[in-house]
Amino acid sequence: MTGPEIHQSGVRDVEFGARVKIVEPCNLYGCRIGDDCLVGPFTEIQRGVVVGARTRVQSHAFICELVTIGEDCFVGHGVMFINDTFSSGGPSGGRKELWRETLIGNRVSIGSNATILPVRIADDVVIGAGSVVTADITAAGTYAGNPARRLSSRA
Numbered sequence: 001m002t003g004p005e006i007h008q009s010g011v012r013d014v015e016f017g018a019r020v021k022i023v024e025p026c027n028l029y030g031c032r033i034g035d036d037c038l039v040g041p042f043t044e045i046q047r048g049v050v051v052g053a054r055t056r057v058q059s060h061a062f063i064c065e066l067v068t069i070g071e072d073c074f075v076g077h078g079v080m081f082i083n084d085t086f087s088s089g090g091p092s093g094g095r096k097e098l099w100r101e102t103l104i105g106n107r108v109s110i111g112s113n114a115t116i117l118p119v120r121i122a123d124d125v126v127i128g129a130g131s132v133v134t135a136d137i138t139a140a141g142t143y144a145g146n147p148a149r150r151l152s153s154r155a
Contacts (some may be wrong), residue, residue, distance in 0.1 A: 017053060034071065052106065066101040073104060074110035076129065083118055102135070
């Protein structure tokens with residue numbers, strides 16, 4: 001009888017800027033976290049992710065590979081980023097060539113429990129709580145719903 005294969009969570013191989021605050025437990029590996037960022041507990045930030053300066057990532061967020069988040073952003077509690085589009089009709093099964101990237105601009109606020117598919121989001125955007133972003137957002141404004149749609153422009 002063999003036991004389970006156990007992988008410990010933790011912080012390893014992370015490039016940190018100055019004055020970063022991490023509240024454990026969290027799982028960060030192979031990523032880059034900019035100056036003055038906050039990472040809340042029960043958060044996973046995967047290999048290759050870049051989090052820009054002064055960005056706050058709240059608890060229970062999941063930021064997968066191929067995600068870049070700009071500066072001065074807010075990622076709410078329980079936000080999930082997705083890099084697998086199921087382009088083959090189901091999960092990629094680890095075939096990373098089927099994954100797609102997500103680029104988040106500067107000063108973007110993403111409400112709690114939003115889901116962000118592989119998209120590009122412009123600067124100065126607010127995503128409402130519980131929204132599902134399925135397409136690129138190219139203009140500043142407030143977006144909400146499933147799929148997320150523009151509610152108003154930002155001044």
